[in-house]
Amino acid sequence: MKTTKNRWFIALSAIAIHLSIGAAYAYSVYTNPIRDTMGWSTTEITLAFTIMMALAGIAAAFFGSFVERNGPRKSAMLAALLFGLGQAGSGVAIAVDSQLLFLLTYGVASGLGMGLGYISPVSTLVKWFPDRRGLATGMAVMGFGAGALITAPIAASLMQSIGITTTFYILGISYFLVMIAGASYIAPPPEEWMPDEMKKNIASGKTVVKKDLSQLTAKEAVRTRRFWMLWTMMLINTTAGIMMISVASPMAQEVVGLSAAAAATMVGIMGIFNGGGRLGWAALSDYIGRPAIFLLFFVLQIIAFLTLPVTTNVLLFQALILVVVSCYGGGFSNLPAFIGDLFGTKQLGAIHGFLLTTWSLGGILGPLLVSQIRERTESYIPVFYVFTALIIFAFFVSIFLRLDIKKSEKVKQQKQTEGIA
Template identity: 75%
Template sequence: MKKTKNRWLIALSAIAIHLSIGAAYAYSVYKNPLVDNMGWSESHVTLAFTVMMALAGFTAAFMGNFVERNGPRKSAAVAAVLFGLGQAGSGIAVVLDSSILFIITYGLLSGFGLGIGYISPVSTLVKWFPDRRGLATGMAVLGFGMGALITAPAAAALMESIGISSTFYILGASYFVLMILGASYIAPPKEGWLPDNLKKAAAADEQTIKKDLRQLTANEAIRTKHFWMLWSMMLINTSAGIMMISVASPMAQDIVGLSAAAAAAMVGIMGIFNGGGRLGWAAASDYLGRQNVFIIFFVIQLIAFVTLPMTTNIILFQILIFLVVSCYGGGFSNLPAFIGDLFGTKQLGAIHGYLLTTWSLGGILGPLLVSSIRGSTGSYIPVFYVFLTLISFAFVISLFLRADIKRMRNNEKRNTVYSKGGIPV
């Protein structure tokens, strides 16, 4: 008999994959060196990142079925090849002085690898941690958030010492090795596998194990109102978070008079709250319930968007921004576990992919709204009221979703009556 894998090493494998692809968020360290040393236009350099992020979201959305069919190991290996080639190939583009090739390698190849790599380990992690779904997916997504913190200083130091092209070669090879190592160990558990603590709970009382609301395929899930309720909540939560991330520095300088240096420090701290929120909120959801955590997200943001236009206190202003950003990160880490609760793990990867369309759309909607409103009014203040309306809408949806979940669970309890011997009657 094959020995059961260690589920904590499975989690570590997922973190290795997400840590590598999360390096994409360190792209800003390449921008000035490419413009100054290569003479490429800023628009071409920016376009490579835009292509990668847009493609990543839609690849995650439409490659979910690929991941389900081929399993996490093959999918993660494909992601490793694409992402590693995209990063290392960017070094070739630099040597050939081709900004077009750079867009193809860093933008297209890395984007495909990023999207597939993001969803590859998620459904597997949920299956290995039926008792701690939030914590497990939170750890992986935390790795994604922390990737930039490791890559940014490493890439800056490498470019200073060995040049831009060699930096891409070394980092591309490093990402490939790290992702392949993660892919080589990750695998789903055997059908019906349970951790020891749940086995003991099952032996004592079957009803202590909280079951998924239902087991649906991806096509079945998208025909339910719960899918679209969760999709709407994620879109609004993501749009609000990306909006705040995109303009936090100039907004803080404009509204409360923060200095440029202090605003830059604030942006760095935002990264900590983005990453920490992914793990903290996900772990909390195992005890509070995913639906309740999303309600808390919207309550926090309602308070923040009501208070931000009126506050002149620099500390309070920054605290509110940090809280909004933590909710943004927490939304992504809670999403896979919430999908498992609502639709089961049968095709979790594919459903997760469909819901990640909110990542791409939110990345467009949030910055577009804030730039349009700021451009037409000359102020950031109206932005808060627009997002206050959107968050209010999401809050109402989250209340209806929680009520629906409670109703369905109560109906399930009423419809299944157990005798003392455990036989339905």
């Protein structure tokens, strides 16, 4: 079957969707203007963001089977509607001075749209890039990480010139249009599709196709130990990353005496490493494999968390924080490709959704752990040792997963050899 779709345009469409929903991470730029204009407390304003982030991970799991049944286009269009309405509706909530409506629009509607929009294009991208799974998903997820970097200055400028309400209207409509444009081009490739170059390389013997370990449905996948090992690795990697993101500025100021201005600069650079890590680590995984990438994540983070409490060097302290943040971003970008390697692409979207429950849980556990430890000990130093223990545990889980994969590959190879004989 001939296809008129260009896989790089499919990738751009996915990036457009992820850039839009990733803009929600720029939420902090709205906090002070809303508080000063409406008189709402910071806690009340932040609650909308908390609801949105919690719902995003839950929605990803809930909508996984919906994406598989209805396809990426319809799913992404519904995501555009939910997210666009949530953002524009926030302007209505501000206009009528309704905190409840703000929670329902920015919190609930945007959270549902974010979760659905996150998983909608990913399984399709994996199918379009059988030769570069890591790079493909890395591009999309990098877009998610970069959304806030683009939106934050635009939103801040708009609020100063035209006010908060109109800013939400303009941005909500813009997100909707960009997401609809991306959704309108997305479509899965024909069955067993491969790029021409990959076909030539296979025919010449230059490339050997590595078959997926299995082809499982979502229900079958969650019954395997490999699923829960990957889930555990993602939960710990995500919890460590979100913990670091949530307290990086005050932690650096307290532990190594970084100035407030320098800490703010570091936070901005963290956004670059979060987005860059998503693309860089995912692209590297196409060459060294997803199991090796996760092993590397945990080795680097063990070194980082053991060094952070004993270093007094400001630059080294910041560099180690950036390493942890890049591993956090890289975990998300490698996840879809890893799912394809382990469980196939039959129901990748649904399996991806289930594994993204670690996103919501990590978003709760990371800030909770660091705040409780800091409050009880009056120091950030014990935080590093607690997370060292967690990362060491994840490291061993990743070793067991790698051994399990090798064992399964050996059994599969033996069966194929016996079948030929």
